[in-house]
Each structure stands twice: as structure tokens, then as C-alpha cells.
Amino acid sequence: MLDILGTIAGNILSLPGIFGLALGMMTRNLLLAAIFGAVIGVIETYIFAGFDFSQAEPLELTIAICVGVVAGCVGRAIRVRGATV
Amino acid sequence: MANNSSNEKRPGFIRRIWNGFWSPSGVLSLGFLLIAGFLGGVMAWGGFHWALEETNTEQFCTSCHSMTKNWDEYTETIHYNNHSGVRATCPDCHVPHEWQYKVKAKIMASKDLYHEIIGTIDTDEKYEDHRLKMATSVWTKMKTTDSRECRNCHSFEYMDFTIQETRAAADHQKALDEGKTCIDCHQGIAHGLPADYLEQYKLIAEGIEAAK
Numbered sequence: 223m224l225d226i227l228g229t230i231a232g233n234i235l236s237l238p239g240i241f242g243l244a245l246g247m248m249t250r251n252l253l254l255a256a257i258f259g260a261v262i263g264v265i266e267t268y269i270f271a272g273f274d275f276s277q278a279e280p281l282e283l284t285i286a287i288c289v290g291v292v293a294g295c296v297g298r299a300i301r302v303r304g305a306t307v
Numbered sequence: 308m309a310n311n312s313s314n315e316k317r318p319g320f321i322r323r324i325w326n327g328f329w330s331p332s333g334v335l336s337l338g339f340l341l342i343a344g345f346l347g348g349v350m351a352w353g354g355f356h357w358a359l360e361e362t363n364t365e366q367f368c369t370s371c372h373s374m375t376k377n378w379d380e381y382t383e384t385i386h387y388n389n390h391s392g393v394r395a396t397c398p399d400c401h402v403p404h405e406w407q408y409k410v411k412a413k414i415m416a417s418k419d420l421y422h423e424i425i426g427t428i429d430t431d432e433k434y435e436d437h438r439l440k441m442a443t444s445v446w447t448k449m450k451t452t453d454s455r456e457c458r459n460c461h462s463f464e465y466m467d468f469t470i471q472e473t474r475a476a477a478d479h480q481k482a483l484d485e486g487k488t489c490i491d492c493h494q495g496i497a498h499g500l501p502a503d504y505l506e507q508y509k510l511i512a513e514g515i516e517a518a519k
Contacts, residue, residue, distance in 0.1 A: 224414065224415045224417070224418055225415065227414055228411030228412070228413075228415045229411055231410055231411065231414045232407040232408065232409075232410040232411040233407065235407075235410050236406060236407045236410070270405065270407060270408075303329055304329055
């Protein structure tokens, strides 16, 4: 349990959480924001696996994508709520 | 019309803060907000990072009573005291350098506070009862990550086998050829070993290999 919570927290404070949020704030399109976040999740896992997907843990990849998608959607919500453009 | 507006119920405190948070600023320029946001971000992130690093020191790790026995064992090892004076302290072996894994380790370490409070290992007897479980946890992590924390300092590629002891040189070259990892041979490098540790480590290694 702590292992999963730690992985989620690590992702929130890492690329998927922060960069996903920033990219989500660049669009008003929910699907696009989610895709941005998911892509960041994949990229981050790839980087931390030493640029070798065979070394990537499926659980870590899944969590990174989920955190990225959520962060992207939150970023999109911030854009919709906090900007008129 | 005016009568209607005067009869409107005033929003609650939290609602007013929420509305104010999402309203355009009437007195602050975009430049001011950007610069203030940047400075606030730097301070918040710097403060967070500083606090995290404060928990990444030997003094912090050994400030709990439960760590007394670990500490005593560690001070008997070469990672504490050696001819060169280069040391590996608690976080060097137990906290990953990579940001994401470091945060994960810190979250997982929160359980240590709980066990310190309830006194899970606050006597020698309790410590011995939990030694195998604690060692198993660390060995599993080391084996799974190819001894990532060891490799922050040690690397097969840069070992000069000609100045190592004959047995060490032979074993290191064999490990290199067979793709072994540091913890495969160096269990107990910094803390005492539980009874029957070899059997337990064999089970861990077989379990990890089977899961691949």
C-alpha cells in the first residue's frame, strides 16, 4: 500500500504532476489535456527506466499515466475557470 | 431592481474567498503576478526541498530511539570508518538519488514514525524478532533495483581488479560475467545478519527471477 502511495506521490511531484498540469492549462479541450498528461506519464517512465522500456515497471507506468491524465484534466479545469481565452 | 440586489444573500466566507481567487485582479498587473508567482514558486520549492534534505541526514535518521541498534551495528562497519575517511551514511544506502524514487522512499519511511511511536523495535529482543523481516525488505528492494543505491558510489566498470584482494577480484569478475548485483553477495554489509539469512535471500532472489 505504502509502495503505491509513494509512487503516486512521486509522480505528483514529478513530471506527470507538474508538467501535466502545466500542459493541461494550455488547452480548453478535455481530451487533449488528458492526452498531454498521459504522454508525459509515458515519457517520464521511459526516462526513469534509463531510456529502455523493457526496464519499465508496468505498475509505475500505469500510475504515471493516471497521474498525468488527472493532472492534465485539473490543468484544463484551471484554464476554463481562471481564463477567458 | 435595486431592491432585488439588496435582498441578495451575502455569500459565505469560503465562497467569497473562492470567488475572489478566480476573479481577475483589478489592481495587479500581469507582470506583477508573474514575477510574484515565480518568486513564490522558487521559495515554496526551495523550502520544500530544504525540508526534504533535512530529513536526509545521519543525525535525523538516528534521532529516533529505535535506530540505536542499527547505528551501533553500522559504526562497526567499513562504511562508517575506513582508511580513506569516505563514508556512506544512512541516506546514501537507503534513499535513492533520483527525485521520483526519493519521494517514494520518503513516503514509505512515514511508517517508521508509526513504529517508533508504538515501539515495534525499541528493545534488543524486539529488534532481533524483526531483523529478518527488515532485512528481507531491504534485500528485496536492492535486488529489484539492481543495487541502485550501491551503484551511486560503486561500479564494476571502474574497479581495478589488479589492486583488489585475489578472492575479491575473482568474485567481482565472476559477478560481472554472471550479471549479479551487489546485494547478491554483500548482505549484512552495514548491519548484522539474521539467522538463516542465506536461505531467506535465496528465496527472495528466486521469487524476483520467477516474476520476471
